[in-house]
Amino acid sequence: MKTVLQCALLVFCVLLGNLLVEPWGWSVWEMISPAPDDAPPPPAEPDERSRELRVLGRLTPTHGIINLSATPGDRLKSLNVSEGDQVQAGTQLATLESETLRQLEVEAAEEQLAQATALRDAEIKAAEARLRASEKALEQAQAKNPQLEQQKRQVELAALNLAQAEADLKRVQELRADLVAVQEQEQLELLVEKARIEKTAAETALDQLQQADEFQLQTARSEYEVALAGLDQVKTLRRIEPYEAKLKLAQYQHDQTILTAPSDGTILAIPTRPGESVTPEPILQMADTSEMSCIAEVHKSAVDSLSVGQRVRIESDAFEGRQVAGEIVRIGNQVDPPQLRNLDPLAPQNRHVVEVLINIDEGVANVSNLIDLQVDVVILPRESHDGETGDDAQ
Structure with a gap:
């Protein structure tokens, strides 16, 4: 009688375990049965693509954005350019009202x-x-x-x-x-x-x-x-x-009332309009967009895995399928809070990053009209970069 009760209890436990585990795709029999000879192999090691580092970045002119301003308290008299104009070094861009007095x-x-x-x-x-x-x-x-x-x-x-x-x-x-x-x-x-x-x-x-x-x-x-x-x-x-010194001073003060282009470039923005007072904010912004770069924000823990010359891929819906790539030219030394916002709500927010400068390859798709665009930067693994270099050398 005791043996019958033990057998019944064992059957009951097996049935109960099967009911609890089966919704997850396993049965008790499968758990305790040996794997057949044709069972699938264990998961493979992560491939090269899985070791890619994906971070956020933004597009910027290689030589930076030039903010042209004047002494606060004056007033903007006239503008000689519009947004998007191509200008050469020395081109007169704007004039202040104090120019007549000067x-x-x-x-x-x-x-x-x-x-x-x-x-x-x-x-x-x-x-x-x-x-x-x-x-x-x-x-x-x-x-x-x-x-x-x-x-x-x-x-x-x-x-x-x-x-x-x-x-x-x-x-x-x-x-x-x-x-x-x-x-x-x-x-x-x-x-x-x-x-x-x-x-x-x-x-x-x-x-x-x-x-x-x-x-x-x-x-x-x-x-x-x-x-x-x-x-x-x-x-x-x-x-x-x-x-002579007095004349030089007067000429210098007069020159300060005329904004000229310090270099060749494109007018990006004109925050101040004629008639408005000059503030510490820039009157206009310009940049040389013939060379573009990307500033990526890399988590401080991943910086040691990077090296100058490492290849990257830059992705964005704004590229409309165009391929944009480049390589790392400088790795920053300063750790700061991120300036770019990750749209993923599950992404960690309390983190610190290091800025990494990436030069975009020449001859790739033109991105000069996408300044400050937030992009996804995929930093390729060193092995991939070294392998590509070796293949090219052969």
């Missing part, structure tokens, strides 16, 4: 500089003329004075006459008194005295001429030094550098 300041500074330059040039010209005159006077003063040379000869002649007269008187005095008349001796003495007076007068005149000549030379030198100092003073005091 232009007047430039013209006033130019006039002041012109007047200061003319006055300086006139004074320098006059000072140079005085310097040339003083140089000529100095040269004349340094030259030999013919009157001085003539007076020196007069002194020499007077000295000779005196010597001759003294010699004649001495010769007469040495003769016997009975052979020379007293009148003749007195006459010779008068001649000696006259020659002595003439010599003294000639020497006095020579001294006066020498003093006058020296005074003239000193005066000429002083006038030359004064003229030279006057020229230096004019060049020092009549400086035009402050006026």
Whole structure:
């Protein structure tokens, strides 16, 4: 009797287990039965595609977006471009209302500089003329004075006459008194005295001429030094550098009222319209869209698996079936909260990412009109990239 009850209990447990497990596709018999020889193999290892890393990214010009702004408080006067226009470097894009006032300041500074330059040039010209005159006077003063040379000869002649007269008187005095008349001796003495007076007068005149000549030379030198100092003073005091600096400042302030394109590119957006006040926000935005890139946000835990040169595939419904690919050119070092929003409600939101820059291949579909488009970035595994490289090399 006990054995019958045990068998009945065993059958009941088997039936109950079958009812509980069968909705999930298994029966108790299948669970406890050995697998037949033709049973399907266990699941295979994940293929290469399953190791692809899928992240979010956004399209952006390779050289970035240029925000052109001006000093707040001014007002936009006119625009010379529209959104989508292609412009070259140096093209005038917009003008502020203060441009008219700044232009007047430039013209006033130019006039002041012109007047200061003319006055300086006139004074320098006059000072140079005085310097040339003083140089000529100095040269004349340094030259030999013919009157001085003539007076020196007069002194020499007077000295000779005196010597001759003294010699004649001495010769007469040495003769016997009975052979020379007293009148003749007195006459010779008068001649000696006259020659002595003439010599003294000639020497006095020579001294006066020498003093006058020296005074003239000193005066000429002083006038030359004064003229030279006057020229230096004019060049020092009549400086035009402050006026030139003022003009440069006025020109710089005027240039700030005209927005010009810093490089070739496309006008992306014009947030400010003519008549509106200038704020810290950009007046217009432009970029060189000839080269496009993608900035992908990769979770910090997956960054170590990336490398520069790794191939990626970029996907978006906006591509309309066009193939867009590229490669990683830079991996960031800063970890920040994500800027892109995942539309999957089950995706984790509390995470931190690293920005990875991807250069889009040349010759692929044009995406220059899709700036800031959020895309799906599929980073291919390194093995796939290496294999493709090896095949290409062969």
